[in-house]
Amino acid sequence: MKFLKILMMGAIAILAVAVSYVFFSEGEAVESEDKVIIRFAHGQPENNERHAAALRFKELVEARSEDMEVLIYPNEQLGSEAEMIESVTLNDLQMVAASAFSQYDQSISIFELPYLFDSYEEAWEVLDGDVGQDAAAPLLEDNLRIIAYFENGIRHVTANKPIESTEDFRGLNIRTPEFPLSLATFQALGANPTPMAFGELYMALQQGTVDAQENPVSNVYASRFQEVQQYLNMTAHQYMALPVAISDDFWNSLSKEQQDIVESSAKEAAQYHRNLIVENEEKTLEDLKEEGMEVVRPDTEQFREQTRPVYDSYRQQFGGEVLDRILEQLGRNK
Template structure:
């Protein structure tokens, strides 16, 4: 009995020691917890946007020594752009690269006014300066902290007919994002703008639900719209940035060091993305042409003359201040 009692005492003591070790080990593990960021976007894995987001992931994980993990969800896996932005406002998703912010405040669409910018550099100067920050701060009240402007680029039209003048757009059923500026612009050009989720667009073109679409060259190339469209019209009708936002609630839960790593990585990646698209765009156009797509470079002046009313509407809705600042910056 004495031997059995001693054995039991030994086992209880060993168990107690194990519990203490586990307790302290677990508490220590909590101090080394990995911070996880779920990052969604709407483009295919072959798109430069996905390449850029993966670059951001690599930067963040390297700079944090693996203490911040970035999980990337491309190709609208987590919903449409507007749905993903909403998920960030609810803190259900930590980060998103998307253009669908006008559902909360449409002043960000000032950057999307037709023929506003003449060059990429001009657009970047405005976005990376005080005006870009002023606009991004608007969204903090919606739990959206815009930390960088990635690249969407200049938008071009694709269609199954040659478009060389605004008259060629008359009545054309063209897919646009569900953005008021885009819809107003193509209405002013005489087309029939038809909002449709990007993920539905290829089938919509294939089935004739819409006749045409407009997107940056990279999106047309990555989504293989040349398989269902005959012409790429280099209209340069609109520059569109790609704001990258993070949930403000999530942001405030981070340490100052984590915030710095994420913000620095986002800004570095923004320029990486811009440079990547610039470097690849001419190659993509050449490959689209080699695949049988007709490339048209129309005179854009007649198109510009048709869209003054879009500026007037912006002034009526949002006042003169912001628009005058942007126009002053681009002159």
């Protein structure tokens, strides 16, 4: 009887493998039966607009194709942003929406210069044009193909004190992503930037490991930072795009029709994400107020002046050609 049970279990296992066979091979699509599986990861929780945009991408791809399926992994399920991007470079993960691409090439980080954009619309115009394509091109050397720019948003500072002048930044221990321009921006403001993975941030604020953090309004609300921070200071110090990268090896294993579906769906989901962020921002601010957070609106011109040296450092390190193209497109002095 025992032997028969073992034999039956073995047969079931073999049948399961035969019915649903998934393989991972360098440079090839991931397939399950007759489906191409696209695993798409990001770092935000499921109540964030980023996840809604990822689901929109899944819906569009699967509606337009009979042979592709998209699996979404939110909330750093597959690692930190840096780890997820690395998985795409290794072709272990097909797609990621993240910001931490400057570890591979600094060109993509130019959009993070402080006070570069005065509005969402300015940023979108640049990202969707030639400059956005050219800034992403060097990442192909690391197997990262940028096919769209989702929305990360305009960033503001939360703290347990109001930030109303440059003096209020002096000595402030603030968590930032481990991005050179984020670190340089807060160093110029006189703060002490502390790089830290996003998934560790809530507890760090709760325990007082850091005094403050900076993120778009949507991320503040979705991550419940209002529970551990009293003030939302509308510093608008930085716009941060959210590039969507696909493994170039995986991309080249797709047919032209599949590539068109993936890219068009990503761009459509990107605009969907952008619209969600803008439409929800004022409501989210009201929700944060209702939950006890005080919203401070400082004069940001003083912060703009204080961070001008970041531009000089960028030019010295990387040259000014792309920056001048952006400023020209925005109709500003170089």
